[in-house]
Amino acid sequence: MAIDPTQVRRFAHGSRVPGWDEAADLTKDPAVVPDPATTPVPDDLRDEIERYMVRYPDVRSASIPSLHAAQRKHGWCSPTAIEQVACVMRLTPAYLVSVASFYDMFATTPKGAHDVYVCTNISCSLLGADRIYEAMLSAAGDDATLNVRGFECLGACDIAPMASVDGEYVGPLEESDCQTVVDDLRAGRPVLPAKQLRFRPKAETLPLENEKAPE
Amino acid sequence: MQLFYDDIDEPGLNTLSVYRQKQGGYEMLRKALAMTPEAVLEELQASNVRGRGGAGFAMGRKAAFLPKGDMDKYLVCNADESEPGTFKDRELMQKNPHLLIEGMAIAAYAVGANRAFIFIRGEYMHPADILEAAVAEAKDAGLIGPNMLGSGVDLELWVHRGAGAYICGEETALLDALEGKRGNPRLKPPFPALQGLYRGPTLINNVETLMNAPIVLRMGGEAYAKIGVQGSTGTKVVSVSGCVRRPGNYEIVLGTSSREIIEGLAGGPPEGRKIKAWFPGGSSAPVLPGTDEYLDLPYDFDSLAKAGSMLGSGAIIVVDDSIPIVDVALKTAMFYRHESCGKCSPCREGTNWTVKMLERIDNGEATPMDLDIMASVCDQIMGNCLCVLGDAMAMPVASMIKHFREEFEAHIEAARERADLGAAVQTVNRDSHAGQEDMLAPTGADPTAAVV
Numbered sequence A: 001m002a003i004d005p006t007q008v009r010r011f012a013h014g015s016r017v018p019g020w021d022e023a024a025d026l027t028k029d030p031a032v033v034p035d036p037a038t039t040p041v042p043d044d045l046r047d048e049i050e051r052y053m054v055r056y057p058d059v060r061s062a063s064i065p066s067l068h069a070a071q072r073k074h075g076w077c078s079p080t081a082i083e084q085v086a087c088v089m090r091l092t093p094a095y096l097v098s099v100a101s102f103y104d105m106f107a108t109t110p111k112g113a114h115d116v117y118v119c120t121n122i123s124c125s126l127l128g129a130d131r132i133y134e135a136m137l138s139a140a141g142d143d144a145t146l147n148v149r150g151f152e153c154l155g156a157c158d159i160a161p162m163a164s165v166d167g168e169y170v171g172p173l174e175e176s177d178c179q180t181v182v183d184d185l186r187a188g189r190p191v192l193p194a195k196q197l198r199f200r201p202k203a204e205t206l207p208l209e210n211e212k213a214p215e
Numbered sequence B: 001m002q003l004f005y006d007d008i009d010e011p012g013l014n015t016l017s018v019y020r021q022k023q024g025g026y027e028m029l030r031k032a033l034a035m036t037p038e039a040v041l042e043e044l045q046a047s048n049v050r051g052r053g054g055a056g057f058a059m060g061r062k063a064a065f066l067p068k069g070d071m072d073k074y075l076v077c078n079a080d081e082s083e084p085g086t087f088k089d090r091e092l093m094q095k096n097p098h099l100l101i102e103g104m105a106i107a108a109y110a111v112g113a114n115r116a117f118i119f120i121r122g123e124y125m126h127p128a129d130i131l132e133a134a135v136a137e138a139k140d141a142g143l144i145g146p147n148m149l150g151s152g153v154d155l156e157l158w159v160h161r162g163a164g165a166y167i168c169g170e171e172t173a174l175l176d177a178l179e180g181k182r183g184n185p186r187l188k189p190p191f192p193a194l195q196g197l198y199r200g201p202t203l204i205n206n207v208e209t210l211m212n213a214p215i216v217l218r219m220g221g222e223a224y225a226k227i228g229v230q231g232s233t234g235t236k237v238v239s240v241s242g243c244v245r246r247p248g249n250y251e252i253v254l255g256t257s258s259r260e261i262i263e264g265l266a267g268g269p270p271e272g273r274k275i276k277a278w279f280p281g282g283s284s285a286p287v288l289p290g291t292d293e294y295l296d297l298p299y300d301f302d303s304l305a306k307a308g309s310m311l312g313s314g315a316i317i318v319v320d321d322s323i324p325i326v327d328v329a330l331k332t333a334m335f336y337r338h339e340s341c342g343k344c345s346p347c348r349e350g351t352n353w354t355v356k357m358l359e360r361i362d363n364g365e366a367t368p369m370d371l372d373i374m375a376s377v378c379d380q381i382m383g384n385c386l387c388v389l390g391d392a393m394a395m396p397v398a399s400m401i402k403h404f405r406e407e408f409e410a411h412i413e414a415a416r417e418r419a420d421l422g423a424a425v426q427t428v429n430r431d432s433h434a435g436q437e438d439m440l441a442p443t444g445a446d447p448t449a450a451v452v
Helices: A043-053 A059-074 A079-089 A093-100 A122-126 A129-140 A177-187 B016-023 B027-034 B037-047 B059-064 B088-095 B097-111 B125-140 B171-178 B207-219 B258-265 B301-306 B325-339 B345-363 B369-381 B389-403 B405-418
Strands: A114-119 A146-151 A163-165 A168-170 B074-079 B115-120 B156-161 B202-206 B235-242 B248-253 B275-279 B315-320
Touching: A043 A059, A043 A079, A059 A079, A059 A093, A059 B156, A079 A093, A114 A129, A114 A177, A122 A129, A122 B235, A122 B315, A122 B325, A129 A146, A129 A177, A163 A177, A168 B125, B016 B097, B016 B125, B027 B097, B027 B207, B037 B059, B037 B097, B037 B207, B059 B097, B059 B202, B074 B097, B074 B171, B074 B207, B088 B097, B088 B125, B088 B207, B088 B235, B097 B115, B097 B125, B097 B156, B097 B202, B097 B207, B115 B125, B115 B171, B125 B156, B171 B202, B202 B207, B235 B258, B248 B258, B258 B275, B258 B315, B275 B325, B275 B389, B325 B345, B325 B389, B325 B405, B345 B369, B345 B389, B345 B405, B369 B389, B369 B405, B389 B405
Parallel strands: A114 A146, B074 B115, B074 B202, B115 B156, B235 B315
Antiparallel strands: A114 A163, A163 A168, B235 B248, B275 B315
16 A cells, blocks of 8 residues: 555644644734834835825725835844834734735745745746756755745746746746856846846747757 | 737837837827717727736726716726736736826726726736836826826826735735735625725726727727627737747737647747647636647637637647646646635635645546546536636636546556556446536636636
């Protein structure tokens, strides 16, 4: 038999069902809207959030742009970052955590400063995205400043297999490009300038590729 | 015939001066503002442009649903292009942002909206930067903003960046995200045209749809309606990707043969390979086999719907014969499991169990009966949720089982042998499953409805 019943994966609480990632602390009272008098907020962050708030008829609309700003400032949506946004927007931290935890681009746990999203969706995976992702992981090694993760379709299947490196789309990637990406990031250079999507002309003007199939 | 792509690589087209010089930029807005809003709406209706985002609903009709009157109305541009395989809006926005802004100004004038938002997905940082610069340029030139072009009409327009969620391409989830909430779809009706953003009447259109507005005004609605075929007017930017020799965006006249797009423009599969299957409209569309019968279909809304699939967002993904179809099904299902927002049980649970069953197939733990169970799970998702994200997984997976059942069964047997589990019970009594064959066909849901 291929399945050994004693080898079934169990989680820390003994169940086969994963359950919640983190248990709620039931002894704690819910956090209220932070008091501006006791919550220091950096001036530049406050200005940016207030600029977003006036754009919309309802200030809550500014929560996603504001969380982006706070994440840029603090590196991730830390409790401090959430509290500062909550203080300026006059919302509860719980509301903002509910928003931050919904979206893929917000990190509610600490992450590396450089985001490397490797697309592993259908069009890229047809052309070997899984191998690129593995190669990117091993090129990054245990460097904590790099946040390498697989990502759903990034909307650039014309350069598949591709990756978004700090927002810059690069592709089509070969396994050997992954080390260059990591080196470019560490050196602070533009990443793979020859493969950046922003310089790609319309498809009709490009030559047909003779061999594109993954081995 | 090309309406968008002729001079899209013109250097500096993303700046106001080149856009004005080369494409007569913002002259159509001037023309619209000199007309009555009703006349503009009539032109849009006469053109019969159908939505380019997925559902294919006629743009002019949707705009006409908005109530008249001077209440607060909103225009939202859906630039959350997340449908796997789709990348047309990205190139259009990055290379010709002013065409979108002009189209939005025209559409907003036609429906009487004076606040507009472009909801762009957070991953599109470079296109969003370009759009923001273009909006600022248009505002400085007095083209949008208070008193557009001296007409006394106001339009406030902002670019709003999302933060990475496929579900936000669904129009009501997009509205929730724009209101600063988690992107959960809403119960419809009421439709956004009556109660949308901030509970006001809202027109939501895809990027490419809105970009058609200035072109319709320039050509005249009736002349525009002569391009393409009956029921599918105009041109369409098609994103071709996957196993082809030249993936990319190609602008075609609707009704062009699918073979011409896949094998002509995109170069077909690599040498020595054959097309096994293709998604005609993004990964949510039921797949079609790569046989002559399907490849010769005209690429338009009605022909593809009649063949049991849909045009969707206009994204063709080609799968060649070196790829096991089970892998394609698994990748597709895993995507929807990850992106399901969790609000409706059939979608949240159904996508999860479909992935588990497909993994069982790969691990050699499945029997051919699992295919029937999978088809019945798909059937129970379709039409039973607030939005069509679940259907968007069920349709391709069910169609793969329908067209490639033999390959699935062979895969199951091979995997069982690898895992040393012995042969599965081979003789499934099909008669006792009478009626279940029908489950395999994606008939439960409206194939023209899709998440962008």
